[in-house]
Amino acid sequence: MPSSLLWFIPLLPFAGFLINGTLGRRLPRAVVGAVALLFTALPAGIVAWLWMTMRAGGAPDVIQVVSRPFGYEWIAITGFHVDFAFTVDHLTLIMLGVVTGVGFLIHLYSVGYMAHEEGYWRFFAYLNLFMFFMSVLVLAESFLLLFVGWEGVGLASYLLIGFYFKKSSAVNAGKKAFIVNRIGDFGFLLAMFLLVAHFGSLSFTQVFAAIAQHPEWQGARFLTAIALLLVLGAAGKSAQIPLYVWLPDAMEGPTPVSALIHAATMVTAGIYMVARAHVLFDRAPAALAVVAIIGAATAIFAASIGMVQHDIKRVLAYSTISQLGYMFLACGVGAYAAGIFHLLTHAFFKALLFLAAGSVIHALSGEQDMRRMGGLRTRIPITFWTMSAGVLAIAGIWPFAGFFSKDEILYRTFTSPNPLHLILWLVGLLTAGMTSFYMFRLWFKTFFGEPHSEEDGSLDHLGAAVHARSTSTLTLEAERGEGQAASSHGVHESPWIMLFPLVILAILSTIGGWVGIPAALGGHNEIEHFLDPVFQNRAAAEAVAAAGSNSLELTLAIVSLLTAAVGFYFAYLFYYRKPGTAAEFASRFKSAYGLLENKYWVDEIYHSFLVTPLLMFTRGILELVFERGVVNGSSRASGLATRGLSWFARKQISGNIRSYAGWLAIGAAIVLAAMIFGRSLWVYL
Amino acid sequence: MVPTAYYLVLAAMLFSIGIAAFLIKRNVITIFISIELMLNAVNLTFVAFAHMWHQVSGQIFVFFVMVVAAAEAAVGLAIIIAIFRTRQTLNVDEIDLMKS
Numbered sequence: 063m064p065s066s067l068l069w070f071i072p073l074l075p076f077a078g079f080l081i082n083g084t085l086g087r088r089l090p091r092a093v094v095g096a097v098a099l100l101f102t103a104l105p106a107g108i109v110a111w112l113w114m115t116m117r118a119g120g121a122p123d124v125i126q127v128v129s130r131p132f133g134y135e136w137i138a139i140t141g142f143h144v145d146f147a148f149t150v151d152h153l154t155l156i157m158l159g160v161v162t163g164v165g166f167l168i169h170l171y172s173v174g175y176m177a178h179e180e181g182y183w184r185f186f187a188y189l190n191l192f193m194f195f196m197s198v199l200v201l202a203e204s205f206l207l208l209f210v211g212w213e214g215v216g217l218a219s220y221l222l223i224g225f226y227f228k229k230s231s232a233v234n235a236g237k238k239a240f241i242v243n244r245i246g247d248f249g250f251l252l253a254m255f256l257l258v259a260h261f262g263s264l265s266f267t268q269v270f271a272a273i274a275q276h277p278e279w280q281g282a283r284f285l286t287a288i289a290l291l292l293v294l295g296a297a298g299k300s301a302q303i304p305l306y307v308w309l310p311d312a313m314e315g316p317t318p319v320s321a322l323i324h325a326a327t328m329v330t331a332g333i334y335m336v337a338r339a340h341v342l343f344d345r346a347p348a349a350l351a352v353v354a355i356i357g358a359a360t361a362i363f364a365a366s367i368g369m370v371q372h373d374i375k376r377v378l379a380y381s382t383i384s385q386l387g388y389m390f391l392a393c394g395v396g397a398y399a400a401g402i403f404h405l406l407t408h409a410f411f412k413a414l415l416f417l418a419a420g421s422v423i424h425a426l427s428g429e430q431d432m433r434r435m436g437g438l439r440t441r442i443p444i445t446f447w448t449m450s451a452g453v454l455a456i457a458g459i460w461p462f463a464g465f466f467s468k469d470e471i472l473y474r475t476f477t478s479p480n481p482l483h484l485i486l487w488l489v490g491l492l493t494a495g496m497t498s499f500y501m502f503r504l505w506f507k508t509f510f511g512e513p514h515s516e517e518d519g520s521l522d523h524l525g526a527a528v529h530a531r532s533t534s535t536l537t538l539e540a541e542r543g544e545g546q547a548a549s550s551h552g553v554h555e556s557p558w559i560m561l562f563p564l565v566i567l568a569i570l571s572t573i574g575g576w577v578g579i580p581a582a583l584g585g586h587n588e589i590e591h592f593l594d595p596v597f598q599n600r601a602a603a604e605a606v607a608a609a610g611s612n613s614l615e616l617t618l619a620i621v622s623l624l625t626a627a628v629g630f631y632f633a634y635l636f637y638y639r640k641p642g643t644a645a646e647f648a649s650r651f652k653s654a655y656g657l658l659e660n661k662y663w664v665d666e667i668y669h670s671f672l673v674t675p676l677l678m679f680t681r682g683i684l685e686l687v688f689e690r691g692v693v694n695g696s697s698r699a700s701g702l703a704t705r706g707l708s709w710f711a712r713k714q715i716s717g718n719i720r721s722y723a724g725w726l727a728i729g730a731a732i733v734l735a736a737m738i739f740g741r742s743l744w745v746y747l
Numbered sequence: 748m749v750p751t752a753y754y755l756v757l758a759a760m761l762f763s764i765g766i767a768a769f770l771i772k773r774n775v776i777t778i779f780i781s782i783e784l785m786l787n788a789v790n791l792t793f794v795a796f797a798h799m800w801h802q803v804s805g806q807i808f809v810f811f812v813m814v815v816a817a818a819e820a821a822v823g824l825a826i827i828i829a830i831f832r833t834r835q836t837l838n839v840d841e842i843d844l845m846k847s
Contacts, residue, residue, distance in 0.1 A: 717843030723770055723778075 065127050068112075068148050071105045071158065071201065075193035078102070082190060086183025095173040098186035102169050102193055106162040113155060123595040125150045126203060126267075137206075144264055147203035153596040156402060156589075157200040157334055160409045164326045165193050167563035171417050172318040174559035175424065185225060185316065192218035196327055200334060205254050205264040208335065212250065212299065215328045216243045222323060223315040235311035242308040246298015253291035260284055270341040280345055289342055289349030292335065293356070300332030300386045303360045307665055309383055313375040317420030320375060325382050325412040330405045333389040337398045340597055344396070354394025354480060358489040361387030363662075365496040369503070370648075370658040373430050374419050377504050381456065382412055384493060388471050391490060395483065397474035398597050399590040403578045404467035406589070410574045411455035411464055414567035418449035421556045421564065422508060432504065437513030441553040444561050446509050448568035453505045455571040457498040458626045460619075463575030468494060469619050470578060470587075476618060494622050498629025506637035513553075582615035754795035761788035775827050775837045779820075786816050 078101030086094050115121055129136070129146040136146035150158075169189060176185050195218055199211025216239075224236030254264060261269050279285055296302070301309035312324045323329070336343060336353065343350050361384045368380030385408050392401030423430055425442050439446045455462035458469070472494070476487040555561070577592075579585020636644040648655040657663070714725070765785035772778050790809045797805025831837055 719839040719842060720770060720773070727766055727770060 065125050067108055068125070068127050068150065068201065069129070071108050071162070072194045072197040074101045074104050075190040075197065078190035079187050079194060082183050083187035086187055089183065091177070091182050094183045094186055098190055099166070099169055099173065101190060102162065102166045105193070105197065106166045109155075109158045109162045112150065113159065116150070116152070116155060123151055128203075142258060142262060144204055144206050146207065147265070148201040149203040149266065150201065151596050152592050153334075153337060153402065154200055156406055156593075158197065160330075160406060161193070161196050161200060161327050164409050164413050164567075165196075165322060167566055168318050168322040168326075168413060168417065171321075171420070171560050171563040172316075174557045175318055175420055176316065177557075179316075181225070185222075188218055188221045188225070189319075189322070192222070192323060192328070196331075199331055203266055205257060205266070205269075208338075209247075209250060209254065212295075212331060212335075213247065215323070215331065216240060216247070216299070219243075219312070219319075219323050219328055222319040223312045225315055225319065229314070232314040235308075235314040239308040239312050242305050243298045246295045246305055249291040249294025249298070253288045253295065256284060256288045256291065260288075266338065273341050273345055281347060282345070285342060286346040286348050289339075289346035290352060292339060292342075293349060293353055296332030296336050296390075297356060298332070299335075300329050300390065301360075301383050302332070302356050302387065302390055303363060306360060306364065306383050307668060310376055310379045310661075313373075313379050317375065317416060317423060320379070321413045321416030321420070324379070325416050326409040329382065329386055330389070330409070333386065333393060333401055333405055336390075336393045337402055337597075340393075340398050343393070350394050350396065351480060351482070352394070354391050354475075354486055355482070357387045357390025357392070357394050358486045358493075359387070360384065361391060361493040362489050362496070363387075365493045365500065367658055367661050369496060369500045370655060372432050374422065374432050374435070374504060374508065375416070375430055377432070377500060378412070378415055378419060381415075381497065381500065384497060385412065385456070388468065388490065388493070391475060391486060392471040395475050395478035395480055395486070397471065397478070399593040400467065400470040400474050402593060403589050404471055406577075407455065407463035407467040407571070407574050410567055411452045411462075411571040414448060414452040414564065414571050415456065417560070417564055417567065418445050418452060421445040421560055422449075424556050424560070425553050432507045435508045436511040437509070438553065439509040441513070442555045444555060445564065448561075448564040449509075450505065451568040451571045453501045455575075457501050457630065458494055458622060459498075459630075460623060461572075461575070463571050463573070465619075465623070466575035466578045466580070469615075469622055470580060472622055473580070473615050473618050477614075491622060491625055495625040495629040498626040499633050500629075502630045502633035503637050506633055510638055511641060580615055582612040583619070751795050751799045754791060758788045758791040758795065761785075761791065773838050773840055775830070775839055775842075778839065779823055779827070783816060783820070786812055 078097050081097050081101075082089075082094055086097075089097075116125070126147060126149045135143055137144040169186075172185065172189065176182055179185065192215060195211045195214025197211075199208055199215060202208035202211055220236045220240040223239055224233045226232045257264055257269060261272050263269055263272075273279060273285070294305075298305040309324060309329065313320055315324070343353070364380045364383035364387060368377050368384060371377045371380060385404070389401040389404050389408070392398070392404060421442065422435070422438065422445060425438070425445065426435065429435065451462065455464040458465045472487060472490050475483055475490055477483070478486075480486065576585070578587050578589040580587050636647070660666075714721070762785050765781045765788060768781035768784070769778055772781065790812055793805040793809045793812075797803065797809075827837065830842060834842065836842075
């Protein structure tokens, strides 16, 4: 089979990026959209073909391709070689499926969503660039190539968060995302240096083979150090404590970007990396415990903030952080397959939720504050029904996708040998209840109750929204000429090109979990068996089998379902049955509510304890002493010296012929003297 | 027979007078003459050495110098005439347009 086709999975989106990036400004919108769609549809086709070939009987578990143009390696230094190589195994297949499949659907949606935006070509160029780097990331066969993709998606994310570059909040959010990610990347880089120092290689195959050959390295200090540094990188990219702060701000980007990059694909890169390096992590139990604790803490922390946010996209952003925490937790207890399973279902339902939220925002002409939504159920029915599927999925209601993956994680946490497993499980369970609460809160506030959006002037007298409305959709209104009519904020359903991806994702969110129905519920947990060749965690599976049983799993599933139901009930009570209850609660527990609403003041703490001292150091010491003293001083000194010399030289060129003659004579005398005495003088010296 | 050193001393004196005049004098024509003086001092040296070593190459050099000096005199005098026509002076201190 022509495995060279693998190269085209990243190269085609890159070609799309080049075409749209260079010529897009002059091309009509239809062509720009068609190019972007074509160059993401083709890789999706290749991936589909890859699925079929690798699922076929007798197919190899791993395919590798290496690029050595004219026989040259990518990097070859004495004792250290890195190849430009791609690898495909079952883990990569799942990631590729998510990236290209969900990516294509979101491209399709964007064609409708961005139809009236300025910078249409720029948007699709960046989006294709993202697809290129993301495919490189998941296909990479070495830590170094993975890092190339890792940095590249960070770049694309930065560009797309700051897409509305005239809005300073968007620009700042982009910078924040980039800088916070750099902190994580620093850890990743150090981990790579350590890998080179200890293994002399960055290739997955070689490093993992070396680890497998040395059973005595169990818990070795350098392995733990490498793993912990990798965790720092993963925490940056996957928005985990303490580096999660960039993700809520990243919602400044256009909604399809939030769906693709900041929910479905890029932020899961950290989990993918931990799963990919599972051989290393399995040997560093301390690092794994850290992963589990970070994951559980992030899950409950973000969920608690999500419960009181008013901006629809912020709620989803915190829920993304929380769900990523679940995936971290899964990896931390060694249930990599469960983590990847949740990654898969999360990609479906979170992309769906973001796209549906985009559709709601679109319908309300840029409104993002849930306090001004309501009663949209009948106005935008398709958005409502599809979003309902997403809400049910993330809340973990049987038989939607989220139920199975979340349950698998909770079950594996409960049965894991980790000494903290009960606490972690309890935290996970609590988070599940909170997730259910805030998602149904969003659902009730948006789609039920009184329609707030059309109250006379309510849009303005509520004052400044949490966010400035995106200017984009306002232009859209103006262009359609609906701005001045009586139905000035006429709620309208989105065009079909936006609804089609919603419907597909809703179907996937409903049935997507069925690939992992556990044996306790009469399934075969196919996804775990599918991933078996990658994770080979027979020991872990046996431990689970010893600790757990079907009845235990069933009990836990019922418990988590009940928790979700409790969350639903509270949301129902607070936001549907007695809408005033929530405000009453908020005023009774004012301090707790304030703490949550202000996101535990983490941004402020970071600002006063990290950013401000750093700024003082830069401005006080670096700028005053180094910048002005050393840099400016040295350049000024050299400038002055040049000026002085040239002043002297200029004075000699007086135009006075006799002075020229004098110089000529002196010069001739010097040459003569050098010729006569020079040699002897030289010898003498 | 006169020793070679005499010729050389004479040539050195002529050359020094040439240089001194070249540096001190303000009139372009005088400067020009002093250059000729220096050239001829060199010529004298050449001839003296040619005579001393009984070699003809020194004399041939002298011919070359004379040819070049003649050409230079033609060009130089033309320049001097052109300068005088435009500026009505031959004082080099007043001809200072070449300054930067």
